[in-house]
Amino acid sequence: MKKLINEPADVVDEMLDGMVAAYPDRLRRLDGYEVLVRADAPVDGKVGIVSGGGSGHEPTHAGYIGDGMLDGAAAGEVFTSPTADQLNEMVKACDAGEGVLCVVKNYEGDVMNFETAAEMAEMEDVEVAQVVVDDDVAVEDSLYTSGRRGVCGTILVHKAAGAKAAEGADLTEVQRVAEKVVDNVGTMGMALTSCVTPEKGEPTFDLGEDELELGIGIHGEPGTERADMMSADEITEHLTEKVLADLDLDSGQEVVTIVNGMGGTPMMELFVVNKRLQELMDDHDLVVHDAWVGDYMTSLDMMGCSITVCAVDDELKELLDAPADTPALKVQ
Amino acid sequence: MKKLINEPADVVDEMLDGMVAAYPDRLRRLDGYEVLVRADAPVDGKVGIVSGGGSGHEPTHAGYIGDGMLDGAAAGEVFTSPTADQLNEMVKACDAGEGVLCVVKNYEGDVMNFETAAEMAEMEDVEVAQVVVDDDVAVEDSLYTSGRRGVCGTILVHKAAGAKAAEGADLTEVQRVAEKVVDNVGTMGMALTSCVTPEKGEPTFDLGEDELELGIGIHGEPGTERADMMSADEITEHLTEKVLADLDLDSGQEVVTIVNGMGGTPMMELFVVNKRLQELMDDHDLVVHDAWVGDYMTSLDMMGCSITVCAVDDELKELLDAPADTPALKVQ
Amino acid sequence: MVDDDIQREAVHAAIEAVADRLVAEKAYLTDLDSAIGDADHGANMSRGFTKVADKVEELDGDVGEIVKTVGVTLVSEVGGASGPLYGGSIMHASQELGDGLTSETSVAFAEAYLDKVQDRGNAEVGAKTMVDALTPAVHSYKKAIEVDDLPPLTALAKAVDAAERGVQFTVPLRARKGRASYLDWRSVGHQDPGATSTLFILEELLAVAEE
Amino acid sequence: MVDDDIQREAVHAAIEAVADRLVAEKAYLTDLDSAIGDADHGANMSRGFTKVADKVEELDGDVGEIVKTVGVTLVSEVGGASGPLYGGSIMHASQELGDGLTSETSVAFAEAYLDKVQDRGNAEVGAKTMVDALTPAVHSYKKAIEVDDLPPLTALAKAVDAAERGVQFTVPLRARKGRASYLDWRSVGHQDPGATSTLFILEELLAVAEE
Ligand SMILES: Nc1ncnc2c1ncn2[C@@H]1O[C@H](COP(=O)(O)OP(=O)(O)O)[C@@H](O)[C@H]1O
Ligand SMILES: Nc1ncnc2c1ncn2[C@@H]1O[C@H](COP(=O)(O)OP(=O)(O)O)[C@@H](O)[C@H]1O
Ligand SMILES: [Mg+2]
Ligand SMILES: [Mg+2]
Numbered sequence A, B: 001m002k003k004l005i006n007e008p009a010d011v012v013d014e015m016l017d018g019m020v021a022a023y024p025d026r027l028r029r030l031d032g033y034e035v036l037v038r039a040d041a042p043v044d045g046k047v048g049i050v051s052g053g054g055s056g057h058e059p060t061h062a063g064y065i066g067d068g069m070l071d072g073a074a075a076g077e078v079f080t081s082p083t084a085d086q087l088n089e090m091v092k093a094c095d096a097g098e099g100v101l102c103v104v105k106n107y108e109g110d111v112m113n114f115e116t117a118a119e120m121a122e123m124e125d126v127e128v129a130q131v132v133v134d135d136d137v138a139v140e141d142s143l144y145t146s147g148r149r150g151v152c153g154t155i156l157v158h159k160a161a162g163a164k165a166a167e168g169a170d171l172t173e174v175q176r177v178a179e180k181v182v183d184n185v186g187t188m189g190m191a192l193t194s195c196v197t198p199e200k201g202e203p204t205f206d207l208g209e210d211e212l213e214l215g216i217g218i219h220g221e222p223g224t225e226r227a228d229m230m231s232a233d234e235i236t237e238h239l240t241e242k243v244l245a246d247l248d249l250d251s252g253q254e255v256v257t258i259v260n261g262m263g264g265t266p267m268m269e270l271f272v273v274n275k276r277l278q279e280l281m282d283d284h285d286l287v288v289h290d291a292w293v294g295d296y297m298t299s300l301d302m303m304g305c306s307i308t309v310c311a312v313d314d315e316l317k318e319l320l321d322a323p324a325d326t327p328a329l330k331v332q
Numbered sequence C, D: 001m002v003d004d005d006i007q008r009e010a011v012h013a014a015i016e017a018v019a020d021r022l023v024a025e026k027a028y029l030t031d032l033d034s035a036i037g038d039a040d041h042g043a044n045m046s047r048g049f050t051k052v053a054d055k056v057e058e059l060d061g062d063v064g065e066i067v068k069t070v071g072v073t074l075v076s077e078v079g080g081a082s083g084p085l086y087g088g089s090i091m092h093a094s095q096e097l098g099d100g101l102t103s104e105t106s107v108a109f110a111e112a113y114l115d116k117v118q119d120r121g122n123a124e125v126g127a128k129t130m131v132d133a134l135t136p137a138v139h140s141y142k143k144a145i146e147v148d149d150l151p152p153l154t155a156l157a158k159a160v161d162a163a164e165r166g167v168q169f170t171v172p173l174r175a176r177k178g179r180a181s182y183l184d185w186r187s188v189g190h191q192d193p194g195a196t197s198t199l200f201i202l203e204e205l206l207a208v209a210e211e
């Protein structure tokens, strides 16, 4: 498989420099680290919000750095959690003395490295709180798994926590709203094709022309189930019903929906999915406060999408609607 | 090839409904037409700016409808210019009595249909002006071609003309700044893979694992040249030198650059390209006023990118920096 | 004045035959357009003529009016380059059929159609477009009727033959107009889709006329 | 107190051998991780140990310090799940080597390493992880030395043999930890990448020890 890269080993480093070159007024790279922070980090009087994880999910994470969202983002190798020392450096750079909230996606690697980083930062007197996002309803949270994965719902956590921090709230309050999102969000994804990592250069899994994968994550992992090819409407119905079954919402509940592209899906197709999704929301008597459509949390070049539904109350609506000014998401 | 669609014949119709469902406060569909306009069109006292063309270039065109950019966008079938009656309907819906500027990409189909539409609208007393964008430096404008194609530079025309119209300028002034962009912008694209149209369901052209196409358009046309696979740096150098040779800028000239993804390229790779592009701008003593990176003008699921350079003076800088609030582009 | 009913029926039959043929050739025309264009000519033509077939069925009126509706429908259904070229030119040329379809009016129609295609598309012969099939076809038809005084059926057969040569003629040419021109020398060796669909239409007109 | 220089050299040789092996097995480990994970285990391990090999070369200090550096380097180079598991556990267990490398301290190291992996990753035997290769290897090693009084080389050979069985044991299991657990029953029939890299490392330690 062909890619617009130089050496696979350099891709994350060059991407980060390319991002800074695109947004020199907004982003700054920590010298010697694969970490981007706000150009003006740490922001006086504000709780810092940081995230991070493997690369390959662009615009996640660094695309969400800016007013009203993240202060910093650490970029691991493709699909590989950043190391604890990188995370620690980021946490310190984003602490203005008000403490730092780490938004962690629930993968063992991410959790272990963030925990270590938190321990390291706390030893240097930075107050650190953590929220672990696990919105993927495809994986049951049971003895038989390492818990649900954190996927596209993470963006809503960044948004709500970032808005709360921008208001000047303290770390406990910021953590509370982040956890409120986690408690109210569910996501389910599917793939038409596998992604191709720069290192491997071949599809992670093989999928026939008449097959698709349901319940995928965002790392090119095979899904929980392989199924025969379906129409966009059928796929949308399947994903949506899974999410709604998990959330179990009351009729009349207000929600925010996301149709998220996996990186290789034309936007045209995402809107086709959104059309059916909004019909289904209507059928279920859910009131859509906002409908997002785009590539928010990708898997490199994978073709496919995920559907996220988040139940929102007045507080979350206000936080999700609050201004944000980042390369990848602007709300005004 | 698998796609997230229902019937190929329905894809444009369903996409448009899905867009309106995502942005019900911003977009309105003209009943019975494949045309989206601002929810509040026509905007009193403002020159209307409209565009349109084949579908498959999302977020172009309808993604740029909103404050500071377009008033309306007509969506043809995939890669097929909209018909004159659709365009005429759009022009009329976007005319508040101040006239309408049609931003047309230079393809014979688009030009002929827009011309017919303009004649029709003028018969109904709408003042219409046209600007034909032909920024693709891959095609020589000579007796032996139907002229250069309009590609990603079109977005800058939308932006500048939209900002000028938002200022309250009259049709002549709006047309003048649109033409100023056209006179100062060049683009060159390349593909690693062909796109797959919903109708055909197979790649439009075959490309070996060790080949790429240079000088492609945005309709899955084969490029002007097939070459051996190159690194991202080499590709960036090739595209950039072609554009710069065409523009022939003075050292010290201020420019806006765009690295545009063709739809199937991970954002990671676009940033890798941007890194090298910015180094080259520096080498050429060009002063980068702004660097855009993203999917602005796509070719369905094609993997590849284009590079756009636009020389800017104080007026264009101000217009490109002016606020815009559209689904796909927000400047604040 | 000729018999309106018979003419209407003939036109209906011709439209149906053309629509069927273009639907059948959809994949082939799109393949030709994939090589040097944007892979939609088959879809454009079959979508347009299917709609025409649906619509014209219901239409009364004289032949000129029916043919005009064909043009209008193509203009509003096809889009792309072929929409205004086919549709707009048929619309324009339909004026020549005011007195019904005769040998004379058919020649006038053909000439007006060719003129409009050239006027709108601005392509000379040899630019590797539909003009290359159309020009020899119209010339042959006109000469057969006006100079050689042959019956329309024979004239039409000559037009088909000429169009066929025109289509073959496009293969070795370097395109100067249409999307194929972007390919520059790489367009050489490929057959033009629009010339091909022009031939298909003429072939169907001949087949219907022969019945 | 044993001879520092000889031990240092042995450790250097071991690290080099491990690094070479993991680089050689990069594609294979990544293939295993493609089937039930995210296709990076080979890249992670080879990147990490290549860096370790580069770094340790220059290091003096006693064996405990060198091994600690190995752990620290892995923690800051590997990332993912395997980074903290391998690196953090080596770092932690290196404390047991304060008095140099002996039969006794090697057993203590092995136990401390296993404890830390289990503590950090929270995986029981049978969860289809590196723990499944590691546990029987450490148990065999300890028994061979402490109960059967066998020489370290023989004990290490038994550990390798046990790890090999552990790797095979992971194949039919349903994963409960790590990314493979997301696949639920679909993980059955696939070999765990981390157990496999654990085996490769032990094999290289044995090979170096035999020299
Ligand atoms: N300027 C022109 N003059 C005459 N015919 C043209 C011209 N441009 C294109 N064509 C014809 O149109 C055909 C392509 O039609 P089609 O694929 O439907 O439209 P598009 O090129 O817009 O995708 C070409 O094969 C050619 O015969
Ligand atoms: N909780 C855990 N406990 C023990 N080992 C684990 C655990 N999670 C993962 N592993 C091991 O890590 C290996 C995967 O490592 P690697 O692919 O490098 O990291 P990642 O899973 O983050 O991509 C698995 O094959 C498994 O052996
Ligand atoms: Mg990983
Ligand atoms: Mg077309």
Ligand SMILES: [Mg+2]
Pocket: C033, C037, C038, C039, C040, C041, C080
């Ligand atoms: Mg075409």
Ligand SMILES: [Mg+2]
Pocket: D033, D037, D038, D039, D040, D041, D080
């Ligand atoms: Mg892995």
